[in-house]
Amino acid sequence: MKIDLHAHSNVSDGTQSPADLMAAAAQAGLDVMALTDHDSTDGWAPALDAARHHGVGLIPGMEVSCKTSRGVSVHLLSYLHDPNHPGLLEEITKAKDARLTRAERMVERLAEDYPLNWDDVSAHVAPGATIGRPHIADALVAAGIVADRNEAFASILTSHSRYFVTHYAPDPVLAVELVRAAGGVPVFAHPVASARGRVVAPEIFHDMIDAGLLGLEVEHRDNPPEGRAWLRKLAQQTGLFMTGSSDYHGAGKPNLLGENLTGQEALERMLAAGTGSQPFLP
Known part of the structure; x- marks a missing residue:
């Protein structure tokens, strides 16, 4: 099997x-x-x-x-x-609610340096889906800021980035x-x-x-x-x-x-x- x-x-x-x-x-x-x-x-x-x-x-x-x-x-x-x-x-x-708040804060920080807003990220989230950094990565890809999810996580969305929120x-x-x-x-x-x-x-x-x-x-x-x-x-x-x-x-x-x-x-x-x-x- x-x-x-x-x-x-x-x-x-x-x-x-x-x-x-x-x-x-x-x-x-x-x-x-x-x-x-x-x-x-x-x-x-x-x-x-x-x-x-x-x-x-x-x-x-x-x-x-x-x-x-x-x-x-x-x-x-x-x-x-x-x-x-x-x-x-x-x-x-509790964890899902925290993920949503965290994503919103990360997008606020990103918006200070990149042409990105919450609507851009929401466009990549299926109805009722658990939101996370991959959705932010998809928005960054769509905006032409990074080439793919891997690049986003290796740079802008890494846990060592100033945009990261726990x-x-x-x-x-x-x-x-x-x-x-x-x-x-x-x-x-x-x-x-x-x-x-x-x-x-x-x-x-x-x-x-x-x-x-x-x-x-x-x-x-x-x-x-x-x-x-x-x-x-x-x-x-x-x-x-x-x-x-x-x-x-x-x-x-x-x-x-x-x-x-x-x-x-x-x-x-x-x-x-x-x-x-x-x-x-x-």
């Missing part, structure tokens, strides 16, 4: 609708795909309709944006959780606890992707494991080879399952559907552990 457990639609920062994303999964020859939009499950219903139409399995998921007490960004993939669980929903809503995000240990409470399966996304910025210390991994972390996303283009080796050893020592995925964003990033895959045994462990929502497996 070809299983890709990390992909985004335009409900967050992907460029395709959930339905078009499922069509792309079918075209790529995937048997199962997970929809994991940032801090949102709004794409689940249209993705399910399209999955049934195309005969592609769908694992409903979400990517939770977290931050440690030292300010290190952590992304936690949540699969098969209850989207209406009060505790998890409260934290996600935002609230839950602690990763709390996020793991909430995902488990919601019947979900928490997996640490691209955990050693040092090219994205600082990565957490080993003790944070163990704190997350103690809180109920069940898997590690090992096969991901942003995890360096030596980091993948370390993750495999950690998984073997702790009994975590390992996943592989594309982190596909459509035209937003060079990642291709199916470029990294998850083994069937890991999927079976995920299905056995997740109780908050139902997968679609034709």
Whole structure:
């Protein structure tokens, strides 16, 4: 089976609708795909309709944006959780509201130096989507200020830029606890992707494991080879399952559907552990 457990639609920062994303999964020859939009499950219903139409399995998921007490960004993939669980929903809503306020402040700062305003950014955000820096990047590209998202994030939108604004995000240990409470399966996304910025210390991994972390996303283009080796050893020592995925964003990033895959045994462990929502497996 070809299983890709990390992909985004335009409900967050992907460029395709959930339905078009499922069509792309079918075209790529995937048997199962997970929809994991940032801090949102709004794409689940249209993705399910399209999955049934195309005969592609769908694992409903979400990517939770977290931050440690030292300010290190952590992304936690949540699969098969209850989207209406009060505790998890409260934290996600708080984070989404903070993202919106943060984006508005960043655009205000950018407007001092570039021909950019909030309407320019809003034009790149699908109705109800979780707004983020990728949408600002798309507006910068449209204005001819940068060539693509990668250039925007490497320069104007980097965390070291004077335009950067922080935002609230839950602690990763709390996020793991909430995902488990919601019947979900928490997996640490691209955990050693040092090219994205600082990565957490080993003790944070163990704190997350103690809180109920069940898997590690090992096969991901942003995890360096030596980091993948370390993750495999950690998984073997702790009994975590390992996943592989594309982190596909459509035209937003060079990642291709199916470029990294998850083994069937890991999927079976995920299905056995997740109780908050139902997968679609034709």
